[in-house]
Amino acid sequence: MRFRIYRYNPETDAKPFMQDYTLDFDACGKKVLDALIAIKDTLDESLSFRRSCREGVCGSDGVNVNGSNVLACITPLEGLSEPVTIRPLPRLGVIRDLIVDMEQFYRHYRAVKPYLINLDPEPESERLQTPQERQQLDGLWECVLCGCCTTSCPSFWWNPDRFLGPSALLQSARFVLDSRDQATDERLDFVEDPYRLFRCHGIMNCVESCPKGLNPTTAIGKIKALLVDRAL
Amino acid sequence: MINRRTFDAVIVGGGGAGLRAALTLAEANQKVALISKVFPTRSHTVSAQGGITAALANVSDDNWHWHMYDTVKGSDYLGDQDAIEFMCRNAPTAVYELEHMGLPFSRLDNGKIYQRPFGGQSQNYGGEQAIRTCAAADRTGHALLHTLYQRNIAARTQFFDEFFALDLIHDDTGSVTGVMALEIETGEPWLFEARAVLLATGGACRIFRHSTNAHINTGDGLGMVLRAGLPLEDMEFWQFHPTGIPEVGSLITEGVRGEGGYLVNKDGERFMPRYAPHALDLASRDVVARAIAQEMLAGRGCGEHGDFVLLKIDHIGADKIKERLPGIRELSMQFSGVDPCEAPIPVTPTAHYMMGGIPTNLHAQVVAPVRYGPEEAVPGLYAAGECACVSVHGANRLGGNSLLDLVVFGRAAGSHMLEYLRENPIPLPMDQDRVDAVMARLSRWDKPHGSERVSTLRADMQRIMQAHCGVYRNEALLQEGLVKLGEVAARLGDAFIEDRSRAFNTARLEALELENLMSIARATLVSALARTESRGAHAREDYPERDDDRWLRHTLYSANQDALDYKPVRLKPLTVDGFRPKARTY
Numbered sequence: 152m153r154f155r156i157y158r159y160n161p162e163t164d165a166k167p168f169m170q171d172y173t174l175d176f177d178a179c180g181k182k183v184l185d186a187l188i189a190i191k192d193t194l195d196e197s198l199s200f201r202r203s204c205r206e207g208v209c210g211s212d213g214v215n216v217n218g219s220n221v222l223a224c225i226t227p228l229e230g231l232s233e234p235v236t237i238r239p240l241p242r243l244g245v246i247r248d249l250i251v252d253m254e255q256f257y258r259h260y261r262a263v264k265p266y267l268i269n270l271d272p273e274p275e276s277e278r279l280q281t282p283q284e285r286q287q288l289d290g291l292w293e294c295v296l297c298g299c300c301t302t303s304c305p306s307f308w309w310n311p312d313r314f315l316g317p318s319a320l321l322q323s324a325r326f327v328l329d330s331r332d333q334a335t336d337e338r339l340d341f342v343e344d345p346y347r348l349f350r351c352h353g354i355m356n357c358v359e360s361c362p363k364g365l366n367p368t369t370a371i372g373k374i375k376a377l378l379v380d381r382a383l
Numbered sequence: 384m385i386n387r388r389t390f391d392a393v394i395v396g397g398g399g400a401g402l403r404a405a406l407t408l409a410e411a412n413q414k415v416a417l418i419s420k421v422f423p424t425r426s427h428t429v430s431a432q433g434g435i436t437a438a439l440a441n442v443s444d445d446n447w448h449w450h451m452y453d454t455v456k457g458s459d460y461l462g463d464q465d466a467i468e469f470m471c472r473n474a475p476t477a478v479y480e481l482e483h484m485g486l487p488f489s490r491l492d493n494g495k496i497y498q499r500p501f502g503g504q505s506q507n508y509g510g511e512q513a514i515r516t517c518a519a520a521d522r523t524g525h526a527l528l529h530t531l532y533q534r535n536i537a538a539r540t541q542f543f544d545e546f547f548a549l550d551l552i553h554d555d556t557g558s559v560t561g562v563m564a565l566e567i568e569t570g571e572p573w574l575f576e577a578r579a580v581l582l583a584t585g586g587a588c589r590i591f592r593h594s595t596n597a598h599i600n601t602g603d604g605l606g607m608v609l610r611a612g613l614p615l616e617d618m619e620f621w622q623f624h625p626t627g628i629p630e631v632g633s634l635i636t637e638g639v640r641g642e643g644g645y646l647v648n649k650d651g652e653r654f655m656p657r658y659a660p661h662a663l664d665l666a667s668r669d670v671v672a673r674a675i676a677q678e679m680l681a682g683r684g685c686g687e688h689g690d691f692v693l694l695k696i697d698h699i700g701a702d703k704i705k706e707r708l709p710g711i712r713e714l715s716m717q718f719s720g721v722d723p724c725e726a727p728i729p730v731t732p733t734a735h736y737m738m739g740g741i742p743t744n745l746h747a748q749v750v751a752p753v754r755y756g757p758e759e760a761v762p763g764l765y766a767a768g769e770c771a772c773v774s775v776h777g778a779n780r781l782g783g784n785s786l787l788d789l790v791v792f793g794r795a796a797g798s799h800m801l802e803y804l805r806e807n808p809i810p811l812p813m814d815q816d817r818v819d820a821v822m823a824r825l826s827r828w829d830k831p832h833g834s835e836r837v838s839t840l841r842a843d844m845q846r847i848m849q850a851h852c853g854v855y856r857n858e859a860l861l862q863e864g865l866v867k868l869g870e871v872a873a874r875l876g877d878a879f880i881e882d883r884s885r886a887f888n889t890a891r892l893e894a895l896e897l898e899n900l901m902s903i904a905r906a907t908l909v910s911a912l913a914r915t916e917s918r919g920a921h922a923r924e925d926y927p928e929r930d931d932d933r934w935l936r937h938t939l940y941s942a943n944q945d946a947l948d949y950k951p952v953r954l955k956p957l958t959v960d961g962f963r964p965k966a967r968t969y
Contacts (some may be wrong), residue, residue: 162884180720192838194793196890201421204597206633206714208525225717246568247887254423266533267485276439277482278474279494285487292487293522294528296424331485354728 153234180349184224200249210295211242214249220299222362240302256298259319268334284330300357313346317357317367324370361375386573390416391804393577395548395876397518398425399581399789400768402531407797409538418546423532427585427597431524433638434516436783437474442514447471457503458668458777459919460964464954466745466773470791477790478517486530488519499641500780503667514713516783521710527616541775550821551611559763560811563821570885579763579800586769590904591734592849595627595634604770606899613751614939615737616772619921625671627733629691631718640664644696648683659969667968668781668921672732673867693727702846740772747796757950767792776920809834828894833879837894843871857924906940931964
């Protein structure tokens with residue numbers, strides 16, 4: 152199977168280049184991460200990429216494969232057109248090869264205060280939450296912070312420092328919609344901004360690219376609806 | 384040339400235990416650094432599925448003492464009963480605390496935390512099945528890890544993400560004074576000075592070829608401890624989870640059986656009643672893993688090679704599966720091509736959890752026979768989570784007790800470190816010789832030539848461990864494994880890496896990780912060979928019975944000449960009567 156992979160080592164390369172590899176192995180049932188590991192183990196140990204859980208739950212190995220942002224570990228090799236072209240996630244700085252600098256992405260995540268704010272005294276046992284209230288969080292709390300959605304978003308490409316991006320906005324919605332959270336107004340105040348939230352134009356690349364099947368556009372829509380409700 | 388930073392406390396590892404401890408310290412306004420070789424939410428805690436066990440009695444009648452009984456019995460009586468009482472007693476508080484932090488637990492109709500039945504859980508000391516495991520769908524680890532990370536953001540814990548810990552620095556008296564680490568992005572060495580250090584580096588199932596563990600589970604903290612001349616406890620005990628996906632290794636949670644799933648062999652027979660007539664498919668993991676292995680040995684395994692059985696769950700209905708086991712459905716479709724709503728999932732016993740580890744007491748202090756007794760605290764050094772052996776899991780861990788272990792002992796570690804920091808306000812002098820020694824060890828991988836590749840050696844080691852130290856062991860098999868592993872260890876001296884660049888050199892990391900894995904594999908084989916009995920996950924074909932007269936004791940392995948030492952099991956709990964060893968049936 153043939154691969155074309157983005158290479159860049161800041162110590163030795165003046166600029167990035169694409170390198171071709173041919174891997175002699177049975178792709179049946181295997182994923183893109185298996186190919187990257189096989190290349191590193193048998194052909195070129197200098198090829199660098201992040202990986203951890205290898206089952207799509209840790210979010211380490213977001214990469215761009217044949218033009219789409221995916222998690223390498225759950226993307227089947229079968230059916231990919233050759234050479235399989237693998238690049239780092241777009242728009243973020245490249246540290247080396249497929250490894251990008253996620254700091255901008257994490258900064259937006261931290262900015263939405265991604266933690267429950269509830270100032271009431273803690274009860275002796277759990278705070279109650281009905282299954283219906285809890286259901287509001289489904290599709291939000293499962294985000295693995297891989298960055299596939301945010302780096303596929305044209306609004307983020309244009310304003311990476313000011314637009315929070317779909318992932319951070321999804322995280323904001325996860326707390327705005329939690330019946331136990333008491334900082335809804337504060338959270339809405341923060342995102343009510345021409346850039347932070349309103350650069351989202353509903354392009355929906357985020358929905359297309361989310362490896363976990365989440366829908367940031369719907370989550371953003373819910374935040375916008377709450378802003379409208381609040382204004383009325 | 385070496386970057387230096389000074390903190391009150393340093394935590395190595397950003398999984399559940401490390402984050403829980405960091406939170407206690409940061410909220411008490413201590414200057415705490417958490418160094419992790421991956422961004423914390425990439426830690427292996429994220430893969431935990433089924434839940435966290437605590438006797439909340441939200442569904443079935445329950446109390447912590449029953450939980451304690453089940454844990455002692457599950458451990459095949461090798462667990463230390465003071466630590467087990469401490470964990471089970473504190474479990475409800477720990478879970479409520481997580482809920483207060485914001486963990487999105489699934490809910491019952493009355494608004495309380497959802498609980499599901501798990502293996503080895505009983506009411507009334509061995510009676511009816513208890514329903515004790517608290518869950519956030521089948522992604523409880525994800526929910527727990529993200530919640531703890533988020534609380535640490537709020538508490539302003541200082542994170543050093545993508546820093547690889549190299550070695551402990553201690554002085555001549557054994558007091559720990561800091562940690563050496565490698566900044567992965569730049570390849571630069573860092574010296575973190577601290578009066579207290581917590582190791583929370585997780586498990587090491589990557590010594591096996593087939594494992595449910597993440598690539599990062601290379602037991603780095605265990606390697607550091609062995610190199611510091613300290614022992615590891617009970618390294619012969621590795622849990623083989625009954626239901627991993629064949630070849631790939633991904634875990635299929637016990638929660639599938641908790642929700643009503645059961646195992647069948649190639650004849651379509653539900654076989655667990657023959658092995659555990661009372662608990663059936665929810666017997667302890669060691670029991671179910673051996674039952675599957677027996678079925679396969681008897682030629683009743685499925686597939687061309689008869690190397691798996693089937694886990695049937697479709698009968699509970701697609702809606703329930705999608706609501707309660709969405710992650711399992713995803714994994715099964717991605718890695719087996721099977722939708723569990725329609726067809727059974729192929730599964731096989733797969734290396735999953737390390738019951739042994741760095742010996743600690745219930746304050747998470749690392750203890751070792753240094754001078755006076757078998758359990759003398761190493762000043763300033765702590766360990767918690769899977770890397771530690773406290774020992775609450777003994778010879779076999781119960782499902783749902785791992786996440787509990789992380790938060791209970793992570794919290795205990797944080798609290799005790801606070802006390803220790805108050806009592807020891809002055810940093811001890813840093814021993815420059817030891818710093819130099821770590822740098823020398825690191826530079827070993829700068830040598831330009833060699834004949835062996837790291838990836839080949841790692842694969843060889845994993846094959847040896849899989850073949851010689853699996854579900855069933857015997858003397859000849861273990862002996863042969865030890866010889867073969869010795870050969871790989873010798874070749875490690877000739878290993879080299881071509882890529883000697885500084886920036887994000889993952890080849891160098893894999894070499895350093897292999898050194899840790901090799902020392903752990905050796906500890907495992909040596910400890911397993913010596914224990915001539917079958918207990919929990921350690922099943923010796925040549926010694927099929929448990930032997931309490933000789934072996935109701937913990938193994939202590941030291942790297943220096945493979946020395947083995949033993950210490951008694953703590954059979955006396957803190958406040959209640961102990962559970963005396965008796966025959967273990969399910």
